[in-house]
Amino acid sequence: MNAQLLVEIYVFVLAVFVGFEVISKVPPTLHTPLMSGSNAISGITIVGALLATGSLPGTLSATLGLIAIILAMINVVGGFMVTGRMLRMFKK
Amino acid sequence: MQNIFIPIIYLFSAVFFILGLRQLSHPRTAPKGNTTAAIGMLLAIIATLLNNQILDFQTIFIGIVIGSAIGAVLAKRVEMTSMPQLVALFNGFGGGASLLVGAAEFYKDEPLVVFTLATVTISVLIGAVTFSGSLVAFSKLQGLLRGAPIKFRGQHSINGILAVSIILLAVYAVFDPTQASNAVLAIIVISLFLGILFVIPIGGADMPVVIALLNSFSGLAACATGFVIQNDALIISGSLVGASGIILTDIMCKGMNRTIWNVLFSGIGSDDGKSPLVVDPMKTVKSYEPEDTVVIFENAKQIVIVPGYGLAVAQAQHMVHELQKLLEKKGVIVKYAIHPVAGRMPGHMNVLLAEANIPYDSLYDLDQINPEFEETDVTLVIGANDVVNPAARHDTNSPIFGMPILDVDKSQTVFVLKRSMNPGFAGIENELFYKDNTIMIFGDAKDTISKLVFELK
Numbered sequence: 001m002n003a004q005l006l007v008e009i010y011v012f013v014l015a016v017f018v019g020f021e022v023i024s025k026v027p028p029t030l031h032t033p034l035m036s037g038s039n040a041i042s043g044i045t046i047v048g049a050l051l052a053t054g055s056l057p058g059t060l061s062a063t064l065g066l067i068a069i070i071l072a073m074i075n076v077v078g079g080f081m082v083t084g085r086m087l088r089m090f091k092k
Numbered sequence: 093m094q095n096i097f098i099p100i101i102y103l104f105s106a107v108f109f110i111l112g113l114r115q116l117s118h119p120r121t122a123p124k125g126n127t128t129a130a131i132g133m134l135l136a137i138i139a140t141l142l143n144n145q146i147l148d149f150q151t152i153f154i155g156i157v158i159g160s161a162i163g164a165v166l167a168k169r170v171e172m173t174s175m176p177q178l179v180a181l182f183n184g185f186g187g188g189a190s191l192l193v194g195a196a197e198f199y200k201d202e203p204l205v206v207f208t209l210a211t212v213t214i215s216v217l218i219g220a221v222t223f224s225g226s227l228v229a230f231s232k233l234q235g236l237l238r239g240a241p242i243k244f245r246g247q248h249s250i251n252g253i254l255a256v257s258i259i260l261l262a263v264y265a266v267f268d269p270t271q272a273s274n275a276v277l278a279i280i281v282i283s284l285f286l287g288i289l290f291v292i293p294i295g296g297a298d299m300p301v302v303i304a305l306l307n308s309f310s311g312l313a314a315c316a317t318g319f320v321i322q323n324d325a326l327i328i329s330g331s332l333v334g335a336s337g338i339i340l341t342d343i344m345c346k347g348m349n350r351t352i353w354n355v356l357f358s359g360i361g362s363d364d365g366k367s368p369l370v371v372d373p374m375k376t377v378k379s380y381e382p383e384d385t386v387v388i389f390e391n392a393k394q395i396v397i398v399p400g401y402g403l404a405v406a407q408a409q410h411m412v413h414e415l416q417k418l419l420e421k422k423g424v425i426v427k428y429a430i431h432p433v434a435g436r437m438p439g440h441m442n443v444l445l446a447e448a449n450i451p452y453d454s455l456y457d458l459d460q461i462n463p464e465f466e467e468t469d470v471t472l473v474i475g476a477n478d479v480v481n482p483a484a485r486h487d488t489n490s491p492i493f494g495m496p497i498l499d500v501d502k503s504q505t506v507f508v509l510k511r512s513m514n515p516g517f518a519g520i521e522n523e524l525f526y527k528d529n530t531i532m533i534f535g536d537a538k539d540t541i542s543k544l545v546f547e548l549k
Contacts, residue, residue: 019335031439073159
């Protein structure tokens with residue numbers, strides 16, 4: 001096991017704890033926007049998609065990456081927009 | 093220089109995600125939270141484009157434009173009642189993207205180490221299951237597929253065999269790298285099947301749990317991809333989403349008093365093994381016309397409205413808000429009781445009511461409202477059924493026994509707005525309808541409430 005992997009596992013475990021702490025404070029009334037918003041965040045895969053597409057032009061990987069960019073951007077743009085749309089409806 | 097800056101920007105984007113999620117803890121700060129998280133995403137994209145390995149910006153640009161356009165159209169067009177489908181679809185796309193990035197990493201021309209192969213396997217497995225499973229969930233919610241559980245003999249054994257064969261293929265790929273390419277392709281195909289088989293036996297009523305779980309998977313898929321491409325931004329963001337999905341899954345399961353295993357593997361709502369409904373012919377229901385109930389409404393001090401998905405289907409939420417405003421003008425206190433599994437996904441009912449401008453501070457969840465029913469003069473149940481069935485408290489034979497319910501039967505008078513006496517989603521007889529203090533008002537919910545509003549005016 002290399003050192004980098006170990007660091008990544010540290011990051012993973014700590015991030016899970018942060019996630020539980022932060023998200024358990026979201027009130028039930030906002031659970032749908034939470035789902036669509038966190039969904040947009042899972043579009044972070046865009047980072048991998050950009051690297052695969054941009055760094056290996058003309059290969060199979062680049063083609064797979066291009067489809068991944070499209071899917072991830074639907075997720076990111078659609079997710080944040082629809083979350084914003086919902087949150088603006090909540091009024092006191 | 094570049095190499096130092098990029099990881100620092102990634103760190104910033106992770107911090108923005110966490111701050112954004114934290115601002116979601118209150119409806120007032122939540123819109124800002126969403127913007128904060130979106131900025132985090134923008135930072136991550138910019139940081140990636142600064143990477144000097146990236147040579148082909150044109151293809152990237154095309155992909156970004158197409159994806160953003162589709163996403164924007166979907167986000168603008170979707171009806172609030174269809175939100176569960178949209179989230180299911182987005183979950184699927186997230187999983188699909190992770191699957192493709194994992195595969196792209198594998199198929200690039202570089203010698204593979206065992207560790208990469210292991211992470212690729214996990215990332216394509218979770219990605220593919222999320223992708224195909226979410227598409228099945230989407231089809232069920234959209235009505236393209238039958239909502240009822242689709243079951244066949246040996247389902248669990250087949251799933252088991254598929255899961256084991258994925259592990260065997262991964263091991264095989266490690267020992268014979270010349271065949272690794274075919275093995276990974278086979279793993280992808282089998283995982284896609286596994287995702288389909290995993291969701292089809294689950295009934296429509298359990299879809300909220302499944303969407304929450306797939307939400308978690310889409311995060312874990314991003315996380316696994318982060319291990320493949322060794323990127324901390326993906327690992328952190330993926331784990332945040334993974335944690336969020338697990339919390340929501342847990343809340344949904346508790347709301348139905350079931351375990352996640354029971355939801356995934358038992359398929360409630362199927363025809364097999366359950367006795368048909370037996371209605372005692374001696375039991376009768378009282379039914380009033382809307383006009384006859386006005387006096388009771390006018391003389392009430394506190395009214396609790398229990399909305400169910402039926403209310404949203406009838407598009408009655410705006411009319412309900414009218415009713416609320418009229419009653420409040422007459423000095424009546426109006427509260428809404430929201431069951432954790434009301435609607436078709438966590439928090440769905442709250443969004444549907446918010447859409448009709450109903451203020452969020454008149455919405456109460458189960459624990460807050462249950463002690464209040466005894467002091468409530470009138471409870472108005474609109475399109476909700478199983479979540480107000482008192483049998484859940486005492487009838488050990490009832491399929492919903494033990495499920496936390498709204499104790500509406502403890503209020504002075506209960507009005508139940510319903511189309512007919514047909515049982516609800518789970519097909520269970522509701523003893524609330526036969527109680528002495530319960531009065532049924534049959535008909536379309538929107539019609540009934542508009543008649544009430546008319547009479548109250």
